[in-house]
Amino acid sequence: MKALRHAPLIQLAWLPLVLVAITCVGGCAAYQFGSDAMFPVGIRTVHVPVVRNETFRHDLGVRLTDAIVDEITRRTPYVVTSDPNADSVLRCTVVGETKSVLTETRSDDPRALDVSISVRADWISRNGQPLMANAGTTGDSPTIGFSQSIRMVPEAGQSYATASQAAIEELAGRIVSQMEARW
Template sequence: MPNQHTNRRNFLLAAAGMALANMTGCVHYQFGNRSLFRPDIHSVHVPIFKSESFRRDLGERLTEQIIREIEDTSPYRIADAESADSVLRGTIVRDDKFVQGTNPLDDPRILREDLQIQYEWYDQRGQLIRQPTTVSLSQILKTGTITARGILYPEVGQTIVTAQQEAIDAFAKQVVENMQAPW
């Protein structure tokens, strides 16, 4: 009898030990996209991006898309300047339109819209937040300069706004990807 009682007690102790190890062994493990982002940052303030372009509303459109992308694909929440853990600000520094293809009468048939932004991500103490070096186009990934382009086909009814929106969508995705923590 004591042997059976000892076996049962050992089994219960082993099961309790495994359950405890299972619960505490994964305390810092995170599921989903939360594990891709910095655990010390919970909120971001995104002021309207400045624009050095003469085209109207580019900064506002880019800011809206970046906010949408942060809300959709990251665990960060958007907050006002006083309560946010970090601030993401930037400037559209270039806006160019190029002809890529013409017809025999030299009318433009394929156009390209290039936008370039510069952005910085700061914590509330004003220090640049380090970013992963593998995702950015620049070597030092504390501030980044990103170029994106949109293609425009006027014959099928596209306008410069559709090409700009294509570039803005690409920017927003790239900026949020650059907010991910290094591996």
């Protein structure tokens, strides 16, 4: 008999906990989950024109374009399109490429080299608003500079082609990472 009298009190004790839980869940309704939450909203398509190349290595622009498109497709919710009227445009320019000797043998053969590639990139919405933020720069320029160096050891069978491809893939990853929304 006493157990029946206390049953409503036990149910009332849970009521504040249930109300707090409902309030918390309702307050989080605007949050996004998954990888889509890491990128700016309102952008669904990205146009990536062929990367301009200001170096003497004629294939760097095309190879970087392919790497960027692959990285956007793999890591972002965006659709890469050939339509220049897409929601946004990601423009890149290869501005520098160097190969520096780090160590050499007694007969002046290179033993270890650094291959460096430098790129400028800007990501702009259809209405001209810059989408790529760089906390380290001031001014109105939406362009961000990227540089990547890869160590190459010819004696170990590494070539310029493999080192430059590794640098290109690293650059593509860094450029796409910069497309993430700022916290």
